[in-house]
Amino acid sequence: xxxxxxxxxxxxxxxxxxxxxxxxxxxxxxxxxxxxxxxxxxxxxxxxxxxxxxxxxxxxxxxxxxxxxxxxxxxxxxxxxxxxxxxxxxxxxxxxxxxxxxxxxxxxxxxxxxxxxxxxxxxxxxxxxxxxxxxxxxxxxxxxxxxxxxxxxxxxxxxxxxxxxxxxxxxxxxxxxxxxxxxxxxxxxxxxxxxxxxxxxxxxxxxxxxxxxxxxxxxxxxxxxxxxxxxxxxxxxxxxxxxxxxxxxxxxxxxxxxxxxxxxxxxxxxxxxxxxxxxxxxxxxxxxxxxxxxxxxxxxxxxxxxxxxxxxxxxxxxxxxxxxxxxxxxxxxxxxxxxxxxxxxxxxxxx
Numbered sequence: 001x002x003x004x005x006x007x008x009x010x011x012x013x014x015x016x017x018x019x020x021x022x023x024x025x026x027x028x029x030x031x032x033x034x035x036x037x038x039x040x041x042x043x044x045x046x047x048x049x050x051x052x053x054x055x056x057x058x059x060x061x062x063x064x065x066x067x068x069x070x071x072x073x074x075x076x077x078x079x080x081x082x083x084x085x086x087x088x089x090x091x092x093x094x095x096x097x098x099x100x101x102x103x104x105x106x107x108x109x110x111x112x113x114x115x116x117x118x119x120x121x122x123x124x125x126x127x128x129x130x131x132x133x134x135x136x137x138x139x140x141x142x143x144x145x146x147x148x149x150x151x152x153x154x155x156x157x158x159x160x161x162x163x164x165x166x167x168x169x170x171x172x173x174x175x176x177x178x179x180x181x182x183x184x185x186x187x188x189x190x191x192x193x194x195x196x197x198x199x200x201x202x203x204x205x206x207x208x209x210x211x212x213x214x215x216x217x218x219x220x221x222x223x224x225x226x227x228x229x230x231x232x233x234x235x236x237x238x239x240x241x242x243x244x245x246x247x248x249x250x251x252x253x254x255x256x257x258x259x260x261x262x263x264x265x266x267x268x269x270x271x272x273x274x275x276x277x278x279x280x281x282x283x284x285x286x287x288x289x290x291x292x293x294x295x296x297x298x299x300x301x302x303x304x305x306x307x308x309x310x311x312x313x314x315x316x317x318x319x320x321x322x323x324x325x326x327x328x329x330x331x332x333x334x335x336x337x338x339x340x341x342x343x344x345x346x347x348x349x350x351x
Contacts, residue, residue, distance in 0.1 A: 003320050005313070006338035007048030008228035008258025008296055009133070009207070010035055011303030013095040014053050026102055034301040034312035037109060040128060043313040046338060047113070047122070047129030049157055049228055052095040053303070054088045054138050056080035056164070071268070077174035082165050083138040089146065092139035096153050099132055112154045116346050133205065133228070136162030136171075142189040144196050151200050156349070157228070158197060159205035160190055160213065168193050169213040176268070178239035180246070185212035186220075194220045203348045206230075206250075207240075207260075207298070214246055223348050224255035229298030231265045232285040236278075238265050247289040256344040257286055258298020259336075261306040275309040276322045283323075283336070292332055296341045 012035045019025045029036035035045075060080040069075040103112050111122040113129045122129040132154040140146045140158075147155075163171035168190035170183040186194070194217055197204050206214050206227045218225055227250065233241040242250075242257065250257060259282060260266070267278040286295050299306070301313055310319060323333050 002044040002317060003333060004046040004338045005044045005048075005297065005316050006046055006129075006341040007301070007313075008256075008298030008341065009049050009051060009135075009260075009303070010299060010301040011051050011053055011135075012036075012301070013050055013098050014055065015302045016098045017091070017095055022098065022101070023105055027105060034299075034306065037106060037128075039312055039314045041109075043316040044337075045128060045313050045316070047119070047131070047341075049131045049133040050099055051133045051135040051303070052092050052099075052139070053135045053162065054083055054091045056083065057087070073268075075174075075176055076178070079163055079165075079171075079173055082167075085138070085141060088138035092134065092150070096132065096150065096155075099130060099154070102130065114154055114156060116349050116351055119342070119345060131156050133157040133159075135159050135205070135208070136164065137166050137168050137193065138162075138164075140168075140193070142167050142192075144192065147193070147196055147200070147202075151202060155202060157203040157205055158193075159208055159228075160186070160193060160217075162208050166190075169216075170210050171208045172210045172239040174264070175239040176264075177237040179237070180211040180214070180233070180239050180241070180243065182210045182239060183212065185210075186216040191216065191220055198222050201349045203345075206246075210239075211243075211246070214249075218249050218253070223253075224344060225250045225253040226255050226257075226344065226348070227298075228256075228258045229260040229262075229300050230257055231260050231282045232289075235282050235285050236265060236267055240265050244289050247286065251290045251294050254294075254344075254347055256294050256296055256340060257290060258296045258341075259283055259286065260304070261299045261301070261310060262304035263307060264304070266307070275307045276319070279307065279310075279319070280322065280326050287332075292335055293340055293343070295336055296338075296344075297336065 062078045160168040161171035263274040
């Protein structure tokens with residue numbers, strides 16, 4: 001029996017935006033990347049957060065040798081500058097349209113989810129449940145008018161920053177070794193954004209946010225604290241990973257952390273050298289601090305290099321086999337694979 005997978009984060013919409021045959025990519029795949037409808041079905045993928053992510057213009061991207069950087073004893077990746085609102089909004093609307101098209105093209109297989117009622121209806125009908133998420137709020141103006149427009153389109157989850165600074169706060173750089181304490185907290189606009197998201201029942205995602213911003217959200221928000229795709233700093237001291245103090249605050253709020261499969265946040269070395277051992281080591285630590293009810297999956301599929309042993313979403317049954325061999329029982333695997341995310345969404349959105 002295939003174990004259902006509910007995933008905290010993917011970047012399939014970004015991949016769609018660069019593809020010349022988007023409809024075919026979604027419905028049939030192209031033999032590349034990590035997600036498409038056939039492989040989701042093969043891997044037991046029943047739902048998750050589909051990220052709207054705005055790439056920086058090519059002219060703003062520093063020239064980097066990623067493989068050399070990630071295999072070095074230490075690194076800090078220079079960040080591109082903040083984005084212009086008009087540029088970000090145009091791409092965000094395009095990617096939101098891709099998600100809407102996925103539902104139109106495969107109405108029997110995929111539904112955009114706006115409530116827990118929608119969520120349970122889709123799962124009961126065997127349709128993949130897709131949640132519109134925004135990774136970095138560059139497409140939202142400081143008056144927050146666009147927030148309400150995207151909410152009407154289906155936005156139900158938002159991270160105030162990707163690592164670039166925004167009008168709302170500051171992200172952590174891609175740095176190793178480093179703490180997440182890398183700069184100031186939320187701006188006044190960021191504090192207004194937290195309140196508006198709480199009012200609209202838009203889940204706030206703390207992945208990529210620096211420690212001061214994390215603290216501000218924790219102080220202001222009335223919702224569970226969530227990091228959709230982050231790992232344990234105690235295991236791999238990347239700025240992108242969460243300290244035990246942060247994990248404790250997430251646990252105490254009734255929140256969640258999704259295990260990120262990106263090799264850069266699981267360990268050091270090449271993709272081929274990071275595998276099940278590192279993934280399970282992070283899971284062990286996250287469970288030891290968060291408890292069994294606050295841990296899930298946050299793959300970062302189509303947005304990161306994942307271990308070769310996993311490869312793509314169709315490899316998820318092999319990951320669950322590794323969990324069994326590691327000593328996790330069926331009840332814990334079910335919590336990690338999907339049940340904890342479903343409970344979190346009910347606590348955030350309401351029953």
